[in-house]
Every structure is written in C-alpha cells, then in structure tokens.
Amino acid sequence: MRQDNPRQDQSSAASSSTSSLRQAIEVVSSLISFSDGIRVFPVKWQMLRNKLEELNTSLIAIANCDSTQNPILSGLVSAIILAANNCYDLARSCVDLSYSGKLLMQSDLDVMAAKFDRLLKNLSGICTAGVLTQGFAIVVSKPGLNACKDDMRFYVRDLLTRMKIGDTEMKRQALVNLREVVVEDERYFRVIVEVGDIVHILVNLLDSPEIGIQEEAAKVVSLISGFDSFKPVLVGSGVIGPLVRVLEIGSVLGKEAAARSLQKLTEKSDNAWSVSAHGGVTALLKICASADSNEELIGPASGVLRNLVGVEEIKRFMIEEGVVSRFIKLARSRGEAVQISSIEFLQNIASGDESVRQLVVREGGIRALVHLLDPKISSTYKFREIALRAIENLCFSSKSCINILTNYGFLDQLLFFLRNGDVSIQELALKVSFKLSGTSEEAKKAMGDTGFMSEFVRFLDAKSFEVREMASEALTGMVSVPKNRKIFVQDDRNIGFLLQLLDQEEANSSGNKKFLISILISLTSSNNGRRKIVNSGYLKNIEKLAEAEVSDAKRLVRKLSTNRFRSMLNGLWHS
Template sequence: MRTTMGEEQGSQRSEADPRPQESSTGESSIRRSIQSISSLISLTYTIKIFAAKWKTITTKLEELNSGLVAIENCEANENPVLSGILSNTLPTINECHDLARRCVDLSYSGKLLMQSDLDMLSAKLDLHARSLSEIYNAGVLSHRFAIVVSRPGNGACREDMRFYVRDLMTRMKIGDAEMKRQALHNLHNSIVEDDKYVKVVVEHTDTVNLLISFLDSNEVEIQDGSSKIVSLISGFGSYKGILIGAGVIAPLIRVLEYGSKIGKEGSARSLQRLTENSDNGWSISAHGGVTALLKLCECGDSSAGLIGSACGVLKNLVGVEEIKRFMVEEGAITTFIRLVKSKDEALQINAIAFLQNIASGDEGIQNVVIKEGGIRALLCVSEPRSDCSCKVREIALRAIENLCFCCNSSVGVLIKYGFVDQLIYFLRNGEVSIQELALKVAIRLCETTEEAKKAMGDANFMTELVKFLDSKSFEVREMAAEALSSMVLIPKNRKRFVQDDRNIGLLLQRFDPDNLGNAGNKKFLFSILMSLTSCNSGRRKIAHSGYLKNIEKLAEAEVSDAKRIVKKLSTNRFRSMLSGIWHS
C-alpha cells in the first residue's frame, strides 16, 4: 500500500515536475527582460530632468541588455543560478520603468528623494550586471552561438553607434574567450571602416580601461585584438592623452617583450604615435621600453614593419639627452648602420632618419657614426648602381650633407670614397628631383673645404654647372651660379674653367641686358666673371669674346658690377682697347 502510494505520489510529482516549467520560465524571463529593457532605454532618452543620473542609468541598462542577449545565446536550461538572477532583475527593471515614468510626468514627490532613488537604482543595475558576468565567467553556461548586434549602417546616429559599441564591450566583459575575440574583431573592423567609432570608444573610461587590460591577457588573440584597436586609437592626436592617462605605456611595452608578432607590431605602432611631439619618452624609458625596442631592431627574426615602427619610436626619443646617450652606449648606432643596408625601403628610410636625429648638432655622436662606418653605408645606398629606390637615394644624400659637411675630416673621407663622382653622375643623369638635390648638395660641399672645391673642379663640375645657368627654373639657375662663384675662387679651377672657350661664351650670354632677369642671381654671375679676370687667360678670353658687348652695355647703363669688370679688363695692355667705357 505504501509502495503503491509512494509510486503514485512519485508519478504525480513526475507529471507536475516544476523544472521544465522553471526552465521555460527562465528562458522567457530573459526574452521578457530584454524586451522590457529595450523599451525602457527608449523611454530614458525622453527624460529631461536629472539628466546626468539618467545618462548613467541608460548606459548601465544598455550594458545589462547586452549581457542578457549574450546569456540568451547560451544553453541556459536547468540553471537555477541564472533563474535567481533573472527573478531579481525583473523587479529592478519594473522599478526603473516606474521612476522613469514619474520623471517624464514630473509626478515625483521631491527632488532629493528621487535623486536617492535613482542612486539606489544605479547600484542595483551594477549588481545585476556583475552577477551576470560572474556566472558567465564561471563557465556554468554552455556557449551555443554569439549573435552580435548588427553594426549600424553608414550615416547612423551617434546613439545607435554607442549602443553597438556598448554591446561589444559587454560581450568583452562577460563573454568567454571566443566571444571576447569576436567582439574585438568586430570593433576593430568598425573603426577601420568608420573612424567616428573611435570617439564613441574613448567617451567611456571603462571601455578604454578594458581594452588596455586586454593587453595583459593570457589569450594571444585577445591581446592581439586589443593591440590593434589601441594602435588605431593612438593615431588620433586628441585621444593620445586619454590612452596615456589610462596607463597604456607599461602594457604596450610588455606586449613588445612577450607578445606575438601581431601584438608586437600593434604595440610598436602605438608607441610610435604616442611619442610624436610629446613628452612620453621618460615613461617609456622607465618601463624598459628603450631596451626592448633596441632588441627588436637587433633581432633578425623581426619583420620589417615591426623594426620600422621600433625605429620610429627610438627616433622620436632621441630628443631626450639622457635617453640618447643610453642608446649610444647600448650600441644603437651600429645597429642602425646595419639597418641602412637593409633591402627594405621603409626600413632604410627609418634607419637613416634615426642616424640623422641622433647625431644632429652633436659632433661627438657624428664622429661615432663616421667611425662605425656610417659614411660608407650611406654612400653605398646613394650609389647610382645600387638597387635602392630614388627616394632612398635622395634621403641618403640629405643625410650625408647633414652628417658630414660640418666636419673637415668627414668631408675628406667623403672625397676619398668617391662622393664627388656620385654627385657629378646625378647632375648628368639623375631624375629632375635628384638633379636639383645634387645641385644643392654641391653648393654646400663648395662651402666646406678647399680640398672639396679642387676635387669638384677635377671632376669637371664647372662644365655641368654652366649648363644649369640656362635652366628654366630660376632656383636652379641661381644655385648653379652660386656653386660656380665659389669654385672659381680656387686658382686651379679658374684656369680649368677658361681652358674651355665655350664656358666663357655661355657665361657672357647670361649677361644679355634684355634678358638679364632670367639669368639667375646676377650677383653670383658678376662674382664669377670678376674672379675670372684675376688670371691673364681669363681676361684675354673675356675681352676677345663676341659677347663682351653685353658687359659693355651694362657698364654704359651704370651697372656698378659691370663697370668694375670693364675697369679690370681695361688695366695694363687692355686699357687702350676699352678706354673710355668705364669713364663715362
């Protein structure tokens, strides 16, 4: 009888088993909560009073809503913990509806009491969100699929963008590794396709802090995803301060030291951007960043992109004297001279820029660069027969000018290694841009030493410079005249110049009184001619030139420089030939 009654009672309990009903109720409670919160969020946007408090509550409602959506995408059946959270959440949502309606209708009893109620409501929403996060992270839910809220289309309003980003942030907070990875991936793609999402991301300190915390994640893909997003944010000047204030430097350096290739590249790009025109050098140095960056540049396994970004960071840091000295002591110059010889164009450019920056205005470091083979490396890069691009050659030529022309000994090394031959080649055969640069460099070289002027004369520079006097570009004509005026100060060069009758004729043609404005800087032209009258052969060839009449006309027109030249030509045995002109 007892057994029968027990079996009957057991049968009755089985038929009326509450668990399936609770499971069903639990699932419907999630859906009901999501729908209720969505409606509530729309209502909060209409509230005009207690705006700051309602803005905070709206943000928390959106995060809670995203968390419930994430939970809904899990196998939540037969989970009593979840049922308990939902049973506590629904009353809070109903309470929020009530408070929102009273604020819309202005039907509350007192401001102080309503402010207190809103503060308590905000605390309850925080508690619910934490509870959801805890059970999700505890792994008691089986992840089924993760339907991420669709990204708003182009031209979407800011509120839609914020809701989407908050949904992603919530998934990052409460989701498992796969959900975090997917959320980071979607956020990265959103920023790449529309940079307005960056502003949405940095609006909330919690979001920035979460991304930075992921830089220390043990999950490689999560660390990489965060590194790439931080790299994008760091590209916006107005947001660099937010990242720095949130403590991004130390985690980025840890990624540099221990992260994956993707993470390191993102970190290096971020640090390069964060050190542009800023005072973050000491922070990077304090966390061991300089050493980590130098190791990356020394490592043969590092990618060209990673080394290039690391070079960029170090280049930005050389402005701090103590850091610059530390780099030199750590062998940075040798490392970067080696990188100058790289086959990667971007790497070469970065390495050359670094050497220029670290040696700028510091004769001691310039000597180290020269001693370690920097001149030879730059000359190899600028060599016309090298495989380097025209851009790299131009940068190398500028570097040679900046690093070597300030010291007579280094100018001597340049000449010894055939730099003058390179310049004359570029003047004769280079593209327009590199021709003009070679001309500028030639002018600077003329200003260095007498040895340089003689070497340029021996290389037949003057014949090429005379040709440039007929250039269409006023700047080029002026530069050519300036270089020639400097070179013919050397007696040996003057004699070489006048040996070619064409040089005198081409020079005097530039003094056409009707077209003198197109000749270049006439101050330099007159200076050249005056120097040539210092030797007998020069005076003789000028006097016998069919273009001497150009000078005579200018002298008759009271051009003082022309009168001085005529006077010079009139002395001694030429006086009778040209008498009277300079007395007029």
C-alpha cells in the same frame, strides 16, 4: 485526458524568456534616455547611467542566448526590470522636483546604484559560467556606412560586452569586428571613447594570456593611437606598460602593432619616461639587434627609439648600450625600409651633439652611407634623399669628415647623380653640391678637380629659377678659387655660354644677372679669362648693362679695361 507536449512547453518558455529580455532592454534604454534630462544630483545620476549602460550592453548581447534552459537568468532579468521601474520612479521625482528631501533622495540613489551594481555582477557571473557562448550569442549586424550614431553606439556596446564576458573566440572576433569598423569609418573612434570602459577593456586585453586576443587588441590600440585627441585617453588608461609587455612576449604581429602604437604615442616625447620606466628601451633595442626581427617590426621599433632620443638621459643609456654601432649595422645589412629608419635614427641621435657625431664617424657611419649611395645599387628617390641629407648633416660641418667623404669616392657619386637620373634626383644632387661647395676652400678645390663646374654651368639655364640661382651661386664660389678659375677658362664653351646667358637675361629683364656678372668678374683675374671675354663678341651687351646701371656691370667693364686690355676696349667704353 490531454497530454502536454514538452516541446510546446519549451517553446512557450523560450518565447516568454525572450520577451522578458526584450522588455528589460526597452525599460533600461528608456531609463537611460529619460535620465539625460535630470538636472539635480548630476554626479549620482551619471554614476547610475554608467551602470545602466553596462547593464544594457550585457542584456543586448545575451538577448538570443539559450536562456530558456537557465531559470537563474530569467529570474535575474525580472529583477532588473523591477529595479529599472523603481529607478524610473526616482527619476520622475527628480525631474518634477517632487522628492521629499535632498538627503533622502541621495540615499535612495545610492541604494539604487548598489542594487544595479549587484545585478551587473550577477549577470556577469552567469555569462562567464557559460550562458554567453559563441554558439548561443546573437550576432548583431554591423551598421551600414551611413548609419546614425545611435546604431553605431549600439554595435560598439555589443562588441564591448563580448570583449568583457564572452569566451575566448568571441572576444577575439569582437576585436576583429571593432578593428574592421574603425578602419572603414573614422566616426567609430569617437563612439569608442564615448562608450564607457571600452578603452580600459582594450588595455586589459593586451595582457591576455591568449595570444590571438592580445594580438587583435594591439591592432585596435594601434589604430586608436593614431589620433592625437585620443592619445591622452589611452595613456591615461595605462596602455604603455601592456604595450611594452607585448613587445617582450607577444607574437610577431602583436609586437608590430605594439611598436606602431608606441611610435605614435611618443611622437612628442611626452610619454618617453613612461616607456623607459616599463623597460621599453631595452625591449626595443633587443628587437633591433635580433636577427629574427623582420622589417615590419624593426621599422616602428626604431621609430620609437628615434622619438626617445630627445630625452638626454634615455639617449645616453642607448649610447652606452651600443645603439650607434647597432644601427650602422642595420643600415648596411637590411632592406631599404630598415635602412631608411636606421639612417633617420642616426641623424636624430647625432643632431646637435658633436660627441655622438664623432662616434657615428668612428663606428664607420660615413663609409656605410657612401656605400649605400653607390649608383649601382637600385634605390628609390626617398632613400637617396635621406642618405644624402644624412651625409650633409653628419659631415659637412667638419673638414676632416669632408676629407673622409672624398677618400671614399663621395664626390664621384654626387657628380654621377648630377649628370644622370630623373630631374628630381639631379636637383637633389645640385642642392647637396651647392651646400658642399660652401663648406670650405678645400671642398671647392676638390669639386673643381672632379668636374663639378661644368655641371653647374649646365644648370644655369634650367627652367626652375631656384635651380638657376643655386647653380649660379655655387659657380660664383667655385671660381673664386684661383685653381678653379684656371680650370674653368680652359674650356672656351664655359665663358661663351655665360655671356650668352647674360645677353638672354638682359633681354628678358629677369634672372641671375648678379651672379653671372659676379662670375665674370672673378674670371677677369685670369689673363686668359679676360682675353676670352674680350674676344667673345658680347662686349657691347656688357656696355649696355653698365650704361643701364646694372649692379656690378661697370665694375666688370673696368676690370676688362685695365692695363693692356684698355686699348682693345677703346671706343667701347668711355668713363
């Protein structure tokens, strides 16, 4: 009498169970595809397809579980196959329009939807009870870079199932894998949105008690929130509240990802009130005030606050909480990345608000900015640019602030950048100097005493037309001040260089004649200036310009022809 081999029986059972799973996947997948062509009862069929999609992803994920020792799962798979076949009969009737009545068909579809719902809950319960574990789950291979959309969708559905019903490590690894494919191929963003429920699952996982899962979910959300078209999907799924909770209790990496997400989601201030309502402003201020917060966290946290200052009520709350002094302290004490974020925040919160601008000044904001521009401190071009722009925006509209700048040595710093460094830094300093020279006569006098005019002269023959024009216009304004004219004409090289440039401009028929002539006209108000122009040897060139009807050239000649200079010019000009 032959004895049965237990191992052979188990192997046979395993093969049979695996075959049933594969059959269930094929039947459900086929039903999903077939139902896409149904044009009647669209709402009910869409509801059925959603349930079938969930069922399919769950079946795929457990296709290689240790199901041979779980008869309950085997029975459930058989029930799924039977239900799918029955649903296929309903689908065929809807495609052929061969059903006996609309009300009866709608009732049948409702019954079928309820049946699939029960099957889903039973399957989820079995998997949660331990069938779907890291040791037994099939590992679906990541599609290649040129994979078709169906393969990508299959992979994402598998990851979704693991996030829903896997154990802790499986959920965490599924999130890691999802983040990796999203970074590698942006097409996955659209697949994520198309695969139902995945965004909701991500939002739910942000509240996971497992720090590792919460952290990875925050990283994935941070990536998705970078796409404008997907921001409404995230916000509509309630992501703001969980992100704020991660800021409050999450790990350092989780907080960084949450802050980056909120910064992207609040770029247009549409979600400002939601962040505030969930306590986000307080959490962000706490982060920026904490000595334990690193630069990678403070940067995006301050970025969120910067986005929120556009809402007046939120801005006032921040001010009441001492945000101005807090960010001035950050600008003084942290690395360059945090300093840049802090300066940009101070600019935003003071923009268009004179009372806040004055508060920034009272709290030592100008002193801090001038200190940060110390040439002895090594800084990038971006940092210099942001600091100079901040000084321009915060100080140039106020005479008292310009006086404070002067007292703190800002003019010496600005002059240093005009004279030193690469071209980009010098041109940046020129732009700021140009704007400063147009603020007031007091500013012009201070700049004249410091030595700016000779630097403006140096830029008059720069390659860039924009630079030449700025230097010419700034110098025109500077020499309109009597004290500055006196300083300017003391250096013989200044007038000689202007006349030489005017000759070159005339020869090239381009450039800044208007400003050059305007400067010379201003200099004729000084006896010493007129004398040096007359004795320069360039009078014939000026005469040619006047004869050519060049703007203001005749006026310049007339200025030179007055009083005791008339005899010197006799023969050079005849009116």
